[in-house]
Amino acid sequence: MTKVIPGPDIGSFGIWLQMRKVGPIQYCVDLTRKYGDIVQARIGSHQMILLSNPQHFRHIFIDNKDNYIKKNDKMKCVLGNGLLTSEGPLWRRQRRLLQPPFNPSAVGKFYESIRIPTQEMLDRWEPLVGTTLNVNRYFSQATMSAIGRALFNRDLLGQDKMVRQSITYVLEFLNSFMRLPLCIPTPGNLKFKKSMQNLDRLISSVADEYKGKEEEESGLLSYMLRAKDPETGESMDALQLRDEMLTIFTAGHETTAQSLTWTFYLLDRNPEVLERLRKEVTTVLDGRFPSAEDARHLIYTQMVIEESLRLYPVAWHVYKTSNKEDVIGGYRIPANASLVLCHYLTQRSANFWKDPDSFIPERFVPHAPEPRTDFSYFPFGTGSRFCLGSHFAMLEMKLMIAAVVQKYRLRLVQQQTVEFEHSILLRPRNGMPMKLERV
Numbered sequence: 160m161t162k163v164i165p166g167p168d169i170g171s172f173g174i175w176l177q178m179r180k181v182g183p184i185q186y187c188v189d190l191t192r193k194y195g196d197i198v199q200a201r202i203g204s205h206q207m208i209l210l211s212n213p214q215h216f217r218h219i220f221i222d223n224k225d226n227y228i229k230k231n232d233k234m235k236c237v238l239g240n241g242l243l244t245s246e247g248p249l250w251r252r253q254r255r256l257l258q259p260p261f262n263p264s265a266v267g268k269f270y271e272s273i274r275i276p277t278q279e280m281l282d283r284w285e286p287l288v289g290t291t292l293n294v295n296r297y298f299s300q301a302t303m304s305a306i307g308r309a310l311f312n313r314d315l316l317g318q319d320k321m322v323r324q325s326i327t328y329v330l331e332f333l334n335s336f337m338r339l340p341l342c343i344p345t346p347g348n349l350k351f352k353k354s355m356q357n358l359d360r361l362i363s364s365v366a367d368e369y370k371g372k373e374e375e376e377s378g379l380l381s382y383m384l385r386a387k388d389p390e391t392g393e394s395m396d397a398l399q400l401r402d403e404m405l406t407i408f409t410a411g412h413e414t415t416a417q418s419l420t421w422t423f424y425l426l427d428r429n430p431e432v433l434e435r436l437r438k439e440v441t442t443v444l445d446g447r448f449p450s451a452e453d454a455r456h457l458i459y460t461q462m463v464i465e466e467s468l469r470l471y472p473v474a475w476h477v478y479k480t481s482n483k484e485d486v487i488g489g490y491r492i493p494a495n496a497s498l499v500l501c502h503y504l505t506q507r508s509a510n511f512w513k514d515p516d517s518f519i520p521e522r523f524v525p526h527a528p529e530p531r532t533d534f535s536y537f538p539f540g541t542g543s544r545f546c547l548g549s550h551f552a553m554l555e556m557k558l559m560i561a562a563v564v565q566k567y568r569l570r571l572v573q574q575q576t577v578e579f580e581h582s583i584l585l586r587p588r589n590g591m592p593m594k595l596e597r598v
Contacts, residue, residue, distance in 0.1 A: 185579075196212040207496075207498075210500050216537075229477075292594075294420060294569055310380055311369075311380050312381070326354070363401070421473075454557045569596075
C-alpha cells in the first residue's frame with residue numbers, strides 16, 4: 160500500500176504568496192524542514208512534488224528514466240527543441256551531433272576564446288583599482304564574449320547591453336509563477352517578445368554571415384553546419400540550428416558567470432582558502448597568464464570550483480514530468496505530475512555532507528573525495544543528460560579564476576547582505592558589489 164505524500168494545505172494562492180515572500184529556494188528549504196524529503200503542493204488541479212533524496216533521484220534518472228521527461232512549455236518558448244528541452248530520438252541525435260567538440264580532449268581548442276575576453280576584463284579593471292565593481296556584470300560580459308567567440312568566432316561584446324537586457328527579460332518570463340498568456344499584451348509579455356526578437360535577430364545575422372564559409376570559419380557554428388549524424392547521415396535544418404545556437408549561447412555564458420560570482424564571494428569569506436589558492440596559482444604560473452595546459456595542474460583551483468558549485472549550484476533544481484503513475488520511496492506519483500528535484504537541498508544536507516554549510520574544498524581531493532551517497536552532488540546534471548558544456552565551463556572558470564587572483568583581490572562591500580534573486584538560476588539579487596584591490 161502506497162503512502163500519501165505530505166505537504167501544505169493552503170491553496171494555490173497561499174503557496175504563491177509564500178513563494179513571493181521568501182523566494183522559491185527558501186520556500187523549498189522550509190517545506191523540506193517541515194515535511195521531509197518528499198513534499199507535495201497542489202496548485203489548482205496540478206500536483207507539484209518536491210524531492211531532495213538521492214535515492215529518489217536515482218529512481219528518476221536511472222531506474223525508471225523513461226517515465227520522466229523534461230516537459231517545460233516556458234523553456235520551449237525560448238529554446239525551441241534545443242538540447243535542454245528536446246526528448247527521445249531528436250535529443251539522442253542532437254547529443255551525438257554536438258558531443259565531439261565538447262569532449263575533454265577537444266575543449267582546449269577554445270583557449271583563445273577564453274583568454275582574450277579574460278585579458279580584456281583584467282585590462283578594464285586596471286584603472287578601477289580602489290573602486291567598487293559589480294563583478295557579476297563583468298563576469299557576465301567576459302563569459303558572453305567567450306561563448307560568442309567559441310560559437311560564432313565573433314566578439315559580441317558590442318551587443319552586451321542588448322543581450323544582457325534581453326536575457327534578463329527572458330529569465331523573468333521563465334521564472335514567473337503567475338503570468339497571463341502571451342497573447343495578452345501585458346508589459347511583461349511585450350518585453351519578453353521583444354527580447355526573443357532581439358536574440359533571434361542576433362543569432363540569424365551571425366548565421367547568415369557563415370553561409371558558404373563553413374570550411375573557412377573555426378567556430379562551433381561552422382562545425383554545426385557541417386555535422387552529420389554518423390548513424391543516419393542527417394544534418395541540422397535551419398530551425399534546429401537556431402534552437403541549438405540559442406541554447407548554447409544563453410545557457411553557456413550566464414551559468415558560468417554566476418558560478419564565478421559565487422566563487423569569489425566564497426573566497427572573500429574564506430581568506431585561508433584564497434591564500435592556498437593563490438599559492439597554487441603562483442607556483443604553477445609564476446606570474447604569466449595561464450595556458451590550456453596549465454589548467455591541468457590547477458588542482459586546488461578545481462577543488463575550489465567544485466566546492467563552490469556544491470554550495471551554490473547555479474541550476475539549483477531540475478524539472479521532470481511523470482508520463483505514467485509510479486511509486487517512489489513508497490509514495491504514489493500520479494501521471495502528469497510535475498517533479499522538482501532540488502539538489503541545492505541535497506548538496507547542503509547534513510545527511511550526506513559533514514559540516515555542510517562550510518566552504519571546504521578539500522572534500523574534492525582527486526581520487527579521494529568525501530564519501531557520499533550517489534546523486535548527492537550533481538551541479539552539472541547527471542545520467543545521460545549530464546551537461547554537454549561542463550568541460551568547457553570548467554576550463555573557462557579555472558583560467559579566469561587563476562588570471563584574476565594573480566593580479567587582484569575582490570572584497571565584499573562592508574556590511575553587505577547577499578540575497579538570492581527569485582530566479583530559475585541561483586543569482587545574487589542586485590549583483591555582487593566588491594571592492595577591487597591590487598595584489
